[in-house]
Amino acid sequence: MWRAIREREPPDASQLNLVRYASTPAKEREGALADLRVATIGGAETILEEATVQSLRATLHGPLLCPGDAGYDEARKVWNGMIDRRPALIARCAGVADVIAAVKFARTQQVLVSVRGGGHNAPGNAVCQGGLMIDLAGMRGVRVDPVRRTARAEGGATWADFDRETQVFGLATTGGSVSDTGIAGLTLGGGLGWLAGKHGLSCDNLRSIDVVTADGTMLIANADENADLFWGLRGGGGNFGVATSFEFQLHPVGPMLAGMVLYPFSKARQALTLYREFATSIPDEVNTIGGLLTSADGDPVVAIVVCCHASLEGAEERLRAIRIFGPPVADSIGPMPYRQVQTLLDAAAVRGRRNYIKTNMMQSISDGAIDTLVERFATIPSPYSFVFFQQLGNAANRIASATTAFSHRDALCEWGCQSSWLDPAADGVNIRWTRELSEAMSPFATGNDYVNQLGLETEEGSERIKAAFGVNHERLVA
Ligand SMILES: Cc1cc2nc3c(=O)[nH]c(=O)nc-3n(C[C@H](O)[C@H](O)[C@H](O)COP(=O)(O)OP(=O)(O)OC[C@H]3O[C@@H](n4cnc5c(N)ncnc54)[C@H](O)[C@@H]3O)c2cc1C
Numbered sequence: 325m326w327r328a329i330r331e332r333e334p335p336d337a338s339q340l341n342l343v344r345y346a347s348t349p350a351k352e353r354e355g356a357l358a359d360l361r362v363a364t365i366g367g368a369e370t371i372l373e374e375a376t377v378q379s380l381r382a383t384l385h386g387p388l389l390c391p392g393d394a395g396y397d398e399a400r401k402v403w404n405g406m407i408d409r410r411p412a413l414i415a416r417c418a419g420v421a422d423v424i425a426a427v428k429f430a431r432t433q434q435v436l437v438s439v440r441g442g443g444h445n446a447p448g449n450a451v452c453q454g455g456l457m458i459d460l461a462g463m464r465g466v467r468v469d470p471v472r473r474t475a476r477a478e479g480g481a482t483w484a485d486f487d488r489e490t491q492v493f494g495l496a497t498t499g500g501s502v503s504d505t506g507i508a509g510l511t512l513g514g515g516l517g518w519l520a521g522k523h524g525l526s527c528d529n530l531r532s533i534d535v536v537t538a539d540g541t542m543l544i545a546n547a548d549e550n551a552d553l554f555w556g557l558r559g560g561g562g563n564f565g566v567a568t569s570f571e572f573q574l575h576p577v578g579p580m581l582a583g584m585v586l587y588p589f590s591k592a593r594q595a596l597t598l599y600r601e602f603a604t605s606i607p608d609e610v611n612t613i614g615g616l617l618t619s620a621d622g623d624p625v626v627a628i629v630v631c632c633h634a635s636l637e638g639a640e641e642r643l644r645a646i647r648i649f650g651p652p653v654a655d656s657i658g659p660m661p662y663r664q665v666q667t668l669l670d671a672a673a674v675r676g677r678r679n680y681i682k683t684n685m686m687q688s689i690s691d692g693a694i695d696t697l698v699e700r701f702a703t704i705p706s707p708y709s710f711v712f713f714q715q716l717g718n719a720a721n722r723i724a725s726a727t728t729a730f731s732h733r734d735a736l737c738e739w740g741c742q743s744s745w746l747d748p749a750a751d752g753v754n755i756r757w758t759r760e761l762s763e764a765m766s767p768f769a770t771g772n773d774y775v776n777q778l779g780l781e782t783e784e785g786s787e788r789i790k791a792a793f794g795v796n797h798e799r800l801v802a
Contacts, residue, residue: 360390362412363436363454372433377413383425386418386462399459400451402440403504404679406751407448411438411457418462420534420542420568426458427566428540439566442482442506446681446742447779449562450509458566460508468493473574474531479508479567487663496577496662497529501613501714502673503666511570513561513776514730516738518631518665519577520717521611527558527728528720529573537565546571559730560793560800561775581639582631582665583657585646588623592616592698595626598649599713600689602628603736608718609634610642615712616701617672624701625653627710631665677708678748680755682762683740683777684769685732689713693739693768700761705753708744711761713737731772731794738774739765 360372381388389396391410399414401407413435415426430437436455443450443461451457460480466489468475475490475497483499486507490496498519500510507526515526523529532546535557543565545554556564587595599614606612614628628646632639636659647655686693697711704711715737725733732738743758745751773792778784790797 360412362456363452364434365436366434369454370434376433380425380429384415384422386416386422389414389416399461400457402443402445402448402450403675404446404448405676406678406680407451409448409451409453411452412454413456414459415456416459416462420536423458423536423566423568424540424542426456427536427538430456431538431540439562441479441508442504444505445509446679446777463568468495470495474571475574476569476571477507478569481507483507483666487666490574491661491663494576494578495574497572497574498523498526499666501669503670504675507570508567509562510776512557512567514559514774516714516716518611519633520720521606522608522633522719523575524719524723525730527730528723530558530570531573532571533557533567534569535565535567556729556800558728559775559796563800577633577662579659579661580631580633580665581636581643581657582660582668584627584629584668585652585657586619586654587626587650587652589625592626593694595628595649596694596698598646599628602646603713603715607642611715611717613712613714615710616697617710618707622707629668630657672710677744677746678751680743680758681740681777682758683738683774684765685735685772685774686737686739686769687734688736690768693765696764696768700764705750705757706743706745709742709754711741713739725795729793729796729800731796732774735770739769740777
């Protein structure tokens with residue numbers, strides 16, 4: 325039900341000004357009755373009386389923003405600069421009580437809802453057009469228990485927030501590879517990251533979640549309480565409610581050997597073949613992302629990024645194969661703190677650029693996949709775009725597909741194309757190029773998307789969305 329609420333596009337997405345406030349000067353608004361036009365769960369529109377909106381405002385501890393209010397435009401911005409949706413209301417929640425109030429309001433008034441965690445999702449699922457956006461950006465607290473090696477983080481925290489607190493104690497858990505990604509969206513969909521070879525996905529490290537379900541009830545979900553819900557929250561995405569806080573298991577994680585090696589594009593096939601061999605033979609302590617990108621000098625290059633959290637002497641040996649191949653154009657591998665590892669790819673994912681992403685899971689990297697990527701990359705329309713393989717990690721693979729709702733346990737990696745550009749006039753060419761690449765790569769992939777990278781139902785179609793949940797779809801629906 326939640327997904328139905330979240331994914332529904334407005335009846336007419338081009339109708340940007342759904343709210344009367346937007347065209348009403350502030351002075352006129354004061355004291356005057358200004359009703360609010362909102363999108364409903366059913367896809368229609370309804371009018372909310374000013375008094376109804378005011379009652380929600382009075383209940384919330386955090387601000388309730390409408391179009392025209394200071395902070396409204398900033399609050400509706402997400403990582404992908406292409407997303408320009410205008411919620412009728414943004415509830416900037418200050419705590420669980422605000423989330424409960426917002427959910428109950430939406431349910432009573434039948435208002436379309438979206439939930440914003442870190443706001444990093446490429447299709448912009450966090451922002452609805454014309455409805456109520458439940459915004460957790462103000463709920464970013466993280467509390468570490470260094471003795472039990474656990475951390476509890478609020479639903480709006482990013483991995484940068486999380487790692488900052490946990491690393492003070494030399495602890496960490498598997499998080500995303502770009503530091504301003506939200507812990508919420510990433511973990512609910514699975515969570516691929518540098519530590520997954522040793523410790524599994526982010527969702528595998530979850531001990532407990534607090535969730536406000538669609539009827540406004542706060543439930544605790546863990547192995548003992550609401551275990552079925554807990555199962556669904558580990559890979560089922562944001563379909564079951566608003567997750568207000570997450571408790572993770574932490575692990576000792578010290579400085580590690582990590583960095584990026586670049587090879588000339590003329591050796592692209594050999595270097596990606598090396599990546600394949602490396603990815604399929606590494607120990608649990610290593611995880612890797614490989615791909616094709618345009619260097620700062622404007623040259624196409626092959627990049628292999630690695631992270632090895634074995635003891636540093638042992639690590640040198642484990643990474644030798646990729647450092648002696650070449651010679652590389654550049655080799656930035658060296659000892660570094662984990663928080664630095666967690667920002668290695670930040671420069672490739674700058675907030676606010678226009679982005680379009682296609683990905684799919686792969687059980688192996690075939691010669692055909694490598695050839696296709698190399699051939700197509702030669703015509704990539706933007707220097708900010710790149711194609712990649714992101715390995716799941718050995719420990720993530722060892723867990724059975726039915727253990728959590730994340731269903732891609734047999735995949736070696738996710739392949740993907742992150743197309744990024746600046747000029748809105750270039751939207752068409754970049755999106756077309758990415759879709760054509762995705763089509764060309766389909767014979768080499770499983771056909772199952774990673775839930776966290778899926779587009780809207782209007783783009784993907786219901787069959788593709790179903791496939792993303794794989795063998796677990798039926799149980800999730802139930
Ligand atoms: C550049 C880039 C790098 C990425 N790297 C990785 C990676 O290394 N590993 C990986 O696994 N994924 C990665 N992703 C995918 C990432 O996991 C998703 O984009 C994820 O949705 C981001 O979570 P968020 O909280 O920031 O998203 P948001 O945009 O806030 O939300 C995304 C979805 O999750 C739901 N949601 C968010 N918060 C909550 C909540 N508190 N309760 C209930 N539902 C909620 C939203 O409603 C929405 O449907 C990457 C994405 C990008 C764009």
